[in-house]
Amino acid sequence: MIAVLRIHGQINLKEEIVNTFDRLRLMRKLHCIFIDEKDVIRMGMLKKINDFVSWGKIDDKLMEEIIEKRGEKNAKGEYRGFCRMHPPIGGFKKSTKTSAGAGKGILGMNKDLDKLLGRMI
Numbered sequence: 001m002i003a004v005l006r007i008h009g010q011i012n013l014k015e016e017i018v019n020t021f022d023r024l025r026l027m028r029k030l031h032c033i034f035i036d037e038k039d040v041i042r043m044g045m046l047k048k049i050n051d052f053v054s055w056g057k058i059d060d061k062l063m064e065e066i067i068e069k070r071g072e073k074n075a076k077g078e079y080r081g082f083c084r085m086h087p088p089i090g091g092f093k094k095s096t097k098t099s100a101g102a103g104k105g106i107l108g109m110n111k112d113l114d115k116l117l118g119r120m121i
């Protein structure tokens with residue numbers, strides 16, 4: 001599974017980016033969702049919002065822990081598809097304005113996302 005964590009807020013975004021966030025249920029900053037790698041449509045949406053989110057593969061154990069502790073539930077007690085996360089303990093260790101590919105930031109494909117999400121539970 002792939003975890004997608006929204007880093008950027010709502011201010012000064014193009015309408016098409018806002019619509020993509022709405023379709024993925026990433027309404028606010030620090031919301032997290034889980035998508036399957038084989039879902040071609042959502043992976044295309046992820047490429048569109050790559051400069052505003054941090055995403056990467058996580059293990060199933062961490063995903064279950066996040067859903068259990070931070071997952072939103074509906075009236076029937078079922079998981080709604082997104083989690084509202086706390087800010088990371090100790091703050092973001094890298095810049096939230098540059099990409100992870102450059103080695104200086106956390107945006108885009110992030111190999112250390114599991115460590116970041118572990119500090120946000």
